[in-house]
Amino acid sequence: MTRKTVRIAMNGVTGRMGYRQHLVRSLLAIREEGGLDLGDGTVLWPEIVLVGRREHALRTMAGKHGLDEWSTDLDAVLADPSIDIYFDAQVTSAREEALRKAIAAGKHIYTExxxxxxxxxxxxxxxxxxxxxxKHGVVQDKLFLPGLLKLKRLIDGGFFGEILSIRGEFGYWVFEGDWQEAQRPSWNYRAQDGGGIVVDMFPHWEYVLHELFGRVTSVQALTATHIPQRWDERSEPYEATADDSAYGVFQLESGAVAQINSSWAVRVNRDELVEFQVDGTEGSAVAGLRNCRVQHRSATPKPVWNPDLPATHSFRDQWQEVPDNGDFGNGFKVQWELFLRHIVLDEPYHWDLLAGARGVQLAELGLKSSAEGRRLDVPEISL
Structure with a gap:
């Protein structure tokens, strides 16, 4: 085997998502496996350069994982001709400028x-x-989750017939931070810092809908800030100026309708933190992060509405579990591997900055729809 090295500058991985999913469970996991086998006698070895603003955090993280290189000087890192890829997992408000610098420096781009x-x-x-x-790529991790991979298998196999509607429920209770520590950083709830659930989640819903069911052609959304005061990392109270909940209706090019509720102020009464129910003329499915259940037309019971008598059966028990039929890797790691193969072998890859722009567009229109109280068309975009 021949070993080929690719040097990756990772900016913002001191944050929870960047650290757990991109550093530990993706690139470090690839290194633990001995590198990425490209299938042609070559193993790709990712060399990691940590970048961020907090010197102590970078030094501690590098020492913990046996990494030799870290820097608080992004410009110097981008000026290094040995850096092949720039990855960005910073706060949203800092990302665009950093990506511009990386592009100007001629680096390939992979970004949250x-x-x-x-x-x-x-x-x-x-x-x-x-x-x-x-070359450039945007993280679209939910496409690689086991539940949605099973759902795509059903779609590709024609299980649903004509797809009529998609209903999504996402969210959980994020503690306010006064008597229990919040699970998310405080900037998520300040609009002036790029926070808000629409900015965070509508880009996810765009690529899930676009990739599985077709292009979104219109959006009508209602946003809310249900929890107006929260407490930050220093236990100081602050005003929550960003939306913490969003209720969206999306028309798809096929004519199907998607309804997706997103909230950080909801208590979970689902099997998983996100679930999508897809109803079609021939069958229905409910897919979450890992699991997927189906009910075919031929096995659909006939519920009878009778409010005077208690239900004598469990509706959930009338659904069938879709088997794994294979191993599913970590979704972030799988997409990293695809991007690295794209960089080195020029394999096809379409989750790019234009796809990322569609997500930004949907978030922008969702906020405008809520502010204006009306449905808005979603124009096709191109370069």
């Missing part, structure tokens, strides 16, 4: 979403990347 704070900025990043001739 949203890629920018507005559609104009997101499209400009895609245009700059195309002009620079670099």
């Amino acid at each position: 979403k949203p890629t920018a704070t507005g559609l104009d900025g997101a499209l400009e990043l895609a245009r700059l990347a195309a002009a620079a001739g670099i």
Whole structure:
């Protein structure tokens, strides 16, 4: 085996998601496996350079994981000709500027979403990347979850017939921070810092709907800040200026309708933190992060509405579990592997900055729809 090295600058991985999913469970996991086998006698070895603002956190993280390189000077890292890929998991408000610098430095780009704070900025990043001739990718991790992979298997196999509707429920109770520590950082709840559940989650819903069911053609949304005061990391109270809940209706190009509720102020009464129910003429399915259950037309019971008598059976028991039929890797790691193969082998890869711009567009239109109280069309975008 021949070993080929790819050097990756990782910015913002001192945060929870960047650290757990991208560093530990993706790139470090690839290293623990001996590198990424490209199938042609070559093993790709990721060399990691940690980048961030907190020197102590970077030094501690590097020491914990046996990494030799870290820096608080992004410009110096980007000026290093040995760096092949720039990865960004910073707060949203800092991302666009950093991506612009990385593109100008000729680095390939892999980034969390949203890629920018507005559609104009997101499209400009895609245009700059195309002009620079670099390769670029945007994290779209939910497409690689076991539950949604099973759902895609059903769609590709024609299980549903004509798909009529999709209903999604996402969320959980994020503690206010006064008597129990909040599970999310305080900036998530300040609009001036790029927070808000629409900015965070609508880009996810765009690529899930687009990839599985078709392009979103219109959106009508209602947002709310149900919890107006929270407590930050220093136990200081602050005003929550960003939306913590969003209720959206999305029309798809096929004519199907998707309804997705997103909330950080809801207590979970589901099997998983996110679930999608898909109803079609031939069958229905409920997919979560890992599991997927189905009910075919031929096995659909005939419920009878009778409020005077208690139900004598469990509706949930009338559904059938979809088997795994294979091993599912960590979704973040799987997409990293696909992107690295795209970089080295030029294999096809379409989860790019233009796809990321569609997510920014949907979030922007969702907020505008809520502010104006009306449904808005979602125009197709291109370079």
